[in-house]
Every structure is written in structure tokens, then in C-alpha cells.
Amino acid sequence: MLFQKDHMLVSRFNDEKIFVEAWGENGVRVRITKNAALRGDRWSALLPDGAKQADEINITANNCATLKNGKITACFEQNVLVFRNEKGEELLAEFWQGNRPLDKKVPHNPIYFASRIWYPQAAGASRIEYRFKAYDDEKIFGMGQYQDDRFDRKGSTLELAPRNTQASIPFYYSSRGYGFLWNNPCLGRATFGANYTQWEAVSTDELDFWVTAGDSPREIERQYAEVTGKSPMMPDYAMGFWQCKLLYADQNELMTVAREYYRRKIPVKVIIIDFFHWTKFGNWFLDPKKWPDPKGMVEELKSMGMELMVSVWPSIETESDNYEEMLEAGYMIRTKAGLPFGCLFGSNITFVDSTNPDARKYLWEKIKKNYYELGIRNYWLDCAEPEYSNPTFSNFVYDAGPAEMCANLYPVEYSKAFYEGLRESGEELPISLTRCAWAGTQRYGTLLWSGDIYATWKAFKQQIPSGQNVGMSGVPWWNTDIGGFIGGDRADPDYCELITRWFEWGTFCPVMRLHGAREGQREEGYTPPNEIWVYGEKADEIMEKHIRLRERMFPYIKRCMQEATETGDPVIRAMFYEFPNDEKAWNLPYQYMLGSDLLVAPVLEPGVTELAVYLPEGESWIDIRDGKEYAGGQTVTLPAPLESIPVLRRKSAEAMFEF
Template identity: 50%
Template sequence: MLDEDWALLPADKSEVKITLYGDSAAIVNGNIRADVSAAGKITFSNQNGDLLLQEYLRSRKNISEFCSALNIDAREFKPVLGGDYGLTARFESNPEEKVFGMGLYQQPFLDIKNCTLELAHRNSQATIPFFLSNLGYGFLWNNPAIGQVTFGKNITEWNAKATKQLDYWITAGDTPAAIEQAYAAVTGTAPMMPDYGMGFWQCKLRYQTQEELLEVAREYKRHELPISVIVVDFFHWTNQGDWRFDPDYWPDPEGMVRELRSMGIELMVSIWPTVDKTSENYEEMLRKGYLIRTDRGIRTSMDFLGNTVFFDATNPKARQYVWEKAKTNYYDKGVRIFWLDEAEPEYSVYDFDNYRYHLGPNVQVGNIYPLMYAKTFYEGMEQEGQKDIINLIRCAWAGSQKYGALVWSGDIDSSFASLRNQLAAGLSMGLSGIPWFTTDIGGFHGGNPDDPDFRECMVRWFQFGAFCPVFRMHGDREPHSPPLGMKGGGLCASGAPNEVWSYGDEAFDIFKKYMLMRERLRPYITRLMKEAHDIGTPPMRPLFYDFPKDQSAWGVEDQYMFGPDLLIAPVLHERERVRRIYLPDGANWKECSLKVVHEGGQWITVNAPLSEIPIFIRDGANLPI
């Protein structure tokens, strides 16, 4: 086995016991046991002897177990001409099993049993190949190759288009929390989130000038509204790949940072991994091998407002080069948070077999890219002595959490249907080991602040956002403002206003209510972030995480726990004013809007006027809702 530096941390010494019996063998490590039959079939069980998972083998070689003329192997390598191997791994399927995790996909299903998922990153899709089973185990596909997984009713099948070896990690646990903690222990935990990360983040596409951004920050203060972070979005630069402010529109970055800090606000700045062929850094990066390659056609991987190539984040020298540029032009001017956009990376054409990295062909290693992109900035900031590092990033892979990755769900649609997808995405990301999750409140694509229907969607999304790990406004609102110039920071258009006062008086009053509620909950959220840092517990999680013995809780997909004491039931449909809610067994629940206490283990129906998101407090917890 090659000791690849993928998702797993260096192994600690374990007390492993190996037993040989006849032509078979068993290996035991803690609560999990693997038996290997004479035919080579592997079966996993827990410390109680309960079957967790077994390979799918249909072969005449398997006479003692399941003789079959199908001749299907559990593990199959097929040579790729001129390369390594295509890989298929097969497991028996339990039709009653429930499967959760696997990262971020734009679909509303929390239980992904009977789903087929692409193992590849796209804008608004982040594949994190770890899942948790209600049968009591967790499974990590420790392979960054492009591929596919099917959690079928009849078979579970993993596929990698090109790889050198089969490598997966499996753990057993009596509870979902135990499984998640074991996974976090081998892939790493997030840093402690800084205090400002737990407040309100203001962003839009896009503040076009320094003065425009500062005036928005001042307006928040005039309204006496809490705000922790404000964002300079993309195309504030002289050129893609220069990684510096355009002085025509951002003349005094240091002064901007100073004024914002005097108001208690941190500045976040957008970084793209794209390098325009006219960039001042392109020729040097090309000559030194710091850019990704294409196996056919011209070397252009994205053509948004220019012909660009992504820097090769799998190359340690390229990572150091990019960080030094960002340090000189941003960090040394006071910027302490970066928005690592385009992190999949987002190809103009997703021909995964056409791109090649320092570590190998994209089809073999491509899913590691966003982890390495996060590592570029995390290690650079760490070298400067910064603690509690957090950077917003649009994609992640297994282990990204240890590099301070705050993942958002990409350029999504502005609709209630999209909102439903984001709830599933956020819960799945938490179960995939990524505790820091956020969305563009209101969605990214479209939405007119003057449209009453969109205002309703925005209010419901904002209420949900207040109970996400990070509470962040963003979006490309309609109608657009024109570009300010023909080059550099003036090249890109801007969306309509996207501040909390942009949606009318009724919405503003609701927004303010939940902003202040979020502020009052900061001590509670700090405790949640400490637990995420210490043992990997996701702040937002499905009901079954805290109530695994309640079988009904395993089937609820439109509610969640925000920490151990708050049950959140977001309103996910237009014009919905009544909400059916399940209260898990084993606790009493106080309905916050009416101060009524309900016994757990039952379904209830509650009113949900536009101004309210149903919130329930567990067992009399003292929280300032």
C-alpha cells in the first residue's frame, strides 16, 4: 500500500489483534472486526458481533459461501491504457439501511440510500466521501479520484476512473456522535472559530469601490445593527492572477481596514485561483510549472472575463508563490480573512480527463484540489502567527476542516426549492466532518429586492441562516448596475442592493429581530464551536444525532438541532404559515413563540407567521431566545 497523504492523519499505534483460523483470518481494532474468508471476501462487524458491512462477491471461487455463475468480484481493477487502473469496489446492500453524509449535492434528500452520486466537484457540489450508516458504522472512501458511488437497493458500488490502489477506512460506533468523533480523530478537527466568525456577515455581488463598501458599514452602525464581517468580492483586482487591489477603485486598503476595525468589523477579500494570460504573473508561473496543464487543446481552463488557467494548488511551490503574493498585497495591509472562490476548481468545461496536476491526472487526484487550496492560505497565515484561522471556500474534500475551511453551497438558485436543498446540504456537510457551513442567504442567482414573492423567500432564508454555523448575506440581485470601467476593478458589473434595509420595512424588522437573537446566542454558539474544535461535533445536525434511540427521529429530514438545546423547524415552502413538527422522544420541548411546553415523542402542528421560525428549547435550557 502506498502511504498517500490524502484524508487521513498519520496513524497512531493501535492494539490490533490478528487471528488465523483455517484458510481465513480476522483482524480486530477497538470496536470493529474484519473477517477475510478463504475466497478473499471481507466482512465487517462490531464488538457485539452485529454485521455492519460485507463485500459483494458472486463467483464460483466462493463455493463455501455463495456459488454463482455471475463471476462478479468484490474488488476489480481494470487497466487504463497508458495509465493506472479503473477501480470498482462492491458491497452487499441492506435495503433497510439509511445512509447520511457524502458532502454537498443540490438535492433535497438527507437519507441518500438509493441515490447515485458523482464523486467530483462542481460549482455548488462538493463531494466528501464519508457516510454514516444507521447500522452503526462510518465509511470513508480515501481516494480523491473522479468517480461515482451508488447506494443501491441491491448493491453498493464505488468507482474510481483512475487510481493506483483501493483504500478505505471504516469505523464502528454505538451512536452517531461516537462515529463522528472517531472520524474527526483521524481526519482532523476545525480550528476554534474566532469570535467575529459567529456574528453577522454582510456581502453582495459586488461592492464596486472602497467608499461604497465603507458607506454600507457605516449605515449598519447608524442603524445600530450587529455586523462582524464585510466582504470585498471578486474583480476588485487589477487582473486575474495579480492578486492585488486595483488602486483606481480601492486606493487605501490599509485605511479601509483601520476604519472597519474601529467599528468592530473584519474585512474579507475574495481570491480566485485563476491566472489570466495577460497577468503580470502568468509567464513566470507558466515557466516554473505552477499552473495546471491540459492534455489536449489550448491551456485555458476558464474563460470568464478573460482566458485563464488555474494555479496548481497540488504543487507546494505554487502554493508558496500564491501565498507570498496574497501576503504582500492583502495580509500585510491588514486582511485576516480570505474568500477562496472557484475552489472546485470551476472549469468552463468539466472534461475531468483533460486536466493534469502536479500530483497526477485530474481523474486520479482531482478531488484533492480544494483541500490544497485551503491549505495554501491556512499554512501561510499560520506561519505569520495567526490563530483561529477561518477562510470561506466554495468546495471541500475529506479533511478540509483542519485547514479552517468554512464551506458555502455555491452559486445556487434564489428559490424555495433551492432553500430546501441547502438544508439537506448543511446537515450532510456536518455529518461529513465539515462543521462550518453557510449559504448565500436568499440564494445567489437572481431575486429582485422589490419583488414581494422574493421578499418572502428572503425572510424565510434569513431565519434559517440565523441558525446556521455562519450567518451570511450574499447574492447577485436584480437589476444589475453597469461596470464602472473597461479594465481591472471596473470591468465587472454589480448586482442590486442586498443589505437588510433593501427589502422593505416589514422584512427589515424581521431581519433585525433575528440579528439581535443571534447576538444574544453568541455564548451558546461559542460552546458549539468549541465542541466542533475539540471533537468534531457539527453545530447543526439531524434529530437522530442527539436522539439515536428514537426511530422516528431517523426519518425527519426538514428539521434539525442547532446544538443540543435548540430544535429548529425552518419554513421551506412559499406561503406556508402552519408547520407540522416532530418533537423527539426523551425530552420536553418549550415552544418559544407561545412559551408552551410539549412532551417529546409526538407530532404537533404550530403556527408559523412570516415573522416567526418555529424554535423549541430542550428541557428548560436557559437560552435568551
């Protein structure tokens, strides 16, 4: 049965109802349920004001109907849901095998394979599999951050769950001219197979997705940003160089490092205090024995041009000053059975429930009193997944619902706690460095980083396609631990080469941040150092040069950030984003555009002294290092000495800075 209800087109068959409505420019939202009514938008990544009147809704005979919104039309064709562009061409369609319901004209088929299969669970929930057709010519980009070598997601199976190094952001751009958001925060899996695409929801009572059509990657990404939100403007200082390591153990160590950078006249814009600066997990304050004068520390850092950032974990141990109060109020994640603990770092540690609005307010009040009022305005939201010792999630329950049904909400709501708290406290440009994300997280001033990755060439190489896919997922603020997080010995020449190359590339990322848990000799009882001067004279010279280059790049970086804020354009852009008509631009995972005008080609293997770089057609290109000009539409071999990586600008763009 097909009918119109208010501004929606509705299909009902047996106990299943499909609601289709115009949502945003050139977009449609689809919700599917067996409940009496839709559940509302608490779990939705979409902004609530996206619903609109369709251009037209037509219902005809033979179980056919259409809803048109600009460049996209959602069609029920013999009860099969199909999405078409303004030319009538098929963009995406459900995958059915065998006879459809009420399809009497098709001869009997011995196999019946429905597009949607509901596997009932307790309390009205179901595990659901939903299949769409696959297309041989299709390329898939986006889906968040995964530590693999895949650029085009076609052929991939992706877990939809928040984990360290993994940010499930289930939006993708298709080379067929559409974008697709799986608007379900439940755990699940997405498989972009050769025979069909399958989405799996581990546990839910409703399916929700959004599809948009457009003529270019830019148009589709901007439409996605309009319905899920754009990043606020990044503060100026955050566009410079950030210094960090695991970990500055006390005020003396951190200030010694800060003063040495200042003495060398090397501009550090952010310096970070990592975890275990507290007395217990859940005591959100600086241990006064190790950090005796935080106000004075903040003031001195500011006098040197540096902002202080502190790591804040959502973890609470039973001995915390706040544990009993939070337990009584229901502010922590619960378990279905057994003790209410599940942190990777200890048996008696749990987490604040970020999906509880009152818990978010409680957390912010602690942060405000113990950090913000000391002058600390920047927060590193580590362990934001959160990181469970039991990675199945099945025993955990949030205020929003069972973890299996809504676990991907956690990192978004954790960022939201700090964004709203900072805004209410008068901060105009909040920024939080965050280890995980989901759809819509960008609107809360979230700077995603790629987590605790290895300090290896393999891990380094994986970051380049990963960063591009994060950008295609609607998150423009992204970075990595320069040098990798796990490992790296300053006494190893091979590692010194790796971190030098990583540092050069980090100069051309949205944020330039040095961090890591280094190996090797400790100094004065502290963890191994991670400052630029500890990796040898040559590396020191190269890194200092690139920090100063980053300073000269500031006007261009700021322009990129303004574009992200105003339009939703990513800062790191896949080559096809700027050159969609160049076929070769769709197959370049290891080079990219920084903003609209700079082509960046990092060196990703040891011992390299020259690099093949493809220059898109329709432009001439100028190497910013030596001013040499190259015609577009060709692959050129460029010098890549240890001192620099190839970076070229469009000739049509103004010279922005000197190398």
C-alpha cells in the same frame, strides 16, 4: 494467501494484495493494490499518525483470518472481506456473486460477479469498480454536499468530483452502526443501490478506505474526526452577521454600506469584497483606482466593529503580472494537449496548482504582501474546485498527478495554502470561506458554503438536508448565501418573503451570511443592492431583529463551535444525532438540532403561517418565542408568522437568550 506483515494483515491472490491495519479508535484501514508496494499517503485524507497495533490478528485455515481493533473486526471469510462489530454482527461485506476464488465447496454458478473489477489503463492505472452488499434496513447519511432533495442517501448515485454547489466528501454514517471513508481523491461515482453498493474510481493504481464501528452516530463521527482532523476554533467575530453582495465595486460603495449599518447601530461583524476588485485574474491585489486607501478602509471598518474579507480566486490570465513567472516555475495546472487554459470565465485563463507545495507558498507570499500586510486577515476562496470550462477534467494534470486520479485534492490543498500561510504569519484562528471541499478539509479552518445556488423556494428547501449531510461528513462549519445567489428582485413581494424566511433560518446556521447576485434596478451604476433595508419595511424590521437575536445567541454559538473543535461534533445536527433511539428522528429532513439544545424548524414554502414539528421523546420542549412548553414524543402544530420560525429548546437545558 493470508499472512501478517508487521502490524498489518495481508491477503494476496494472484497480482492483487490487500493490506488491512488498525487505524484510529475502533477503525481499520484497507488498501488494495497490484503494485509492488503501497504508494504512501500524499493522496490520503487520513492523518498520518492513525496507524496502531491491532488488539489481535488471527490466521486460520480455509482462507480465513481476522484483525480486531476495539469494536470492529475485519475478517477474511473464504477470501471475502467482512466487517463485524464487537457482538460479531455483520456491519458491511463485499458483494460477490457466483464462485469466489479458491472456493471449491460451492457448486458451480453460471454467473461470476467479482467484488472488485480492474479495467487496466495506461501507465499502470486502472478504472476500478468495487461492490459491497446492500442491506434493506440501512440508512446512509453524509457524503458531502449535493443540490438535491435527498436526506437519506440510500437509493442515490453521487458523482465524486469537485464542482460549484457540489462538495464530494466521501464519508458516510450508516444506521447499521459503522462509518465508511472512501479515501481516494480520484474522480468517481458512488451508488447506494437496493441490490448492492458500488464505488467507482475513474483512474487510480490503488484503493484505500477506512471503516469504523460504534454504538451511536456521535461516537462514529468523533472517531472520524480523530483520524481526519477537527476544525480549529472559529474566531468570535465570525459568529456574528456577515454582509455581502455581488459585488461592491469600489471603496466608496462598500464604505457607504458599512457606515449606514453603523449609523443604524446594526452589528455587522464581517463585510466582504467580492471578485473583480483586481486589475487582472492572477493580479492578487486591490485595484488602486477603485480601492485607493485599503489601510484606511480596514482601520475604519475595525473602528465600527467590522472585519474585512476579500475574495481570492486561483485563476491566472496570460496578461497577469505573475503569469510568466508561474509558467516557468510550473506553478499552474497543466494540460495533456492543447493550450494550458480551462477557466469558465475566459479562454486565456488557467489556475494555480494548489497540489504543488511551492505554488502554495508562492501564492501566499502574494496574498501576504498585497492583502495581509494591509490588515486584511480573512479570505474568501471562491472557485476553489476549480471551475473548469471542460467539466470532464480529463485533459488536466496537477503536480500531484492527472486530474482524473486526484482532482478532489484541489479544494483541500487550496484551503491549506491559506491556513498554513496565516498560521505562519501569526494568526491563531484562521478562517477561509470556501466553495468546495473534500475529506479532511475541516482541519484547515474551512467554512464551506453551498455555492451559487438559485434564489428559489426549491433551492432553499434543498439546503436543509444538505447542511445536515455536510455535518455528518465531518465538516462543522457550513453556510449558504442567504436569499440564494442567482436571482432575487427586491421589487418582487414573493422574493421578499423568500429572503425573509431564508434570513430567519440563516440566524440558526453555523455562520449567518447575506449574499447574492440580485436582479432588478441598479443604483448609481452599481449592481443591485442587497442590504436588509432594500426589501421593504417589514422585511427590514424582521431582519434587523434577527441580527440582534444572533448577537444574543453568541454564547451558545460559541459553545457549539467549541464542541466542534474539541470533539468533532457538527454544529448542525440531524435529529437522530441527538436522539438515536427515537425511530421518528431518522426521518426528519427539514428540521434539525443546532448544537445539542436547540431544535430549528425553518419555513420552506410561501404563505405558511403554522408548521408541524416533531418533538423527540424523552424531553420536554420550550418554544423560545413565547415560553410555551410541549411534551416530547409528539408532532405539534406551532405558529409560524412571517416574523419568526419555530425554534425550541430542551427544557433540561438552561435558557440561553431571549427571543
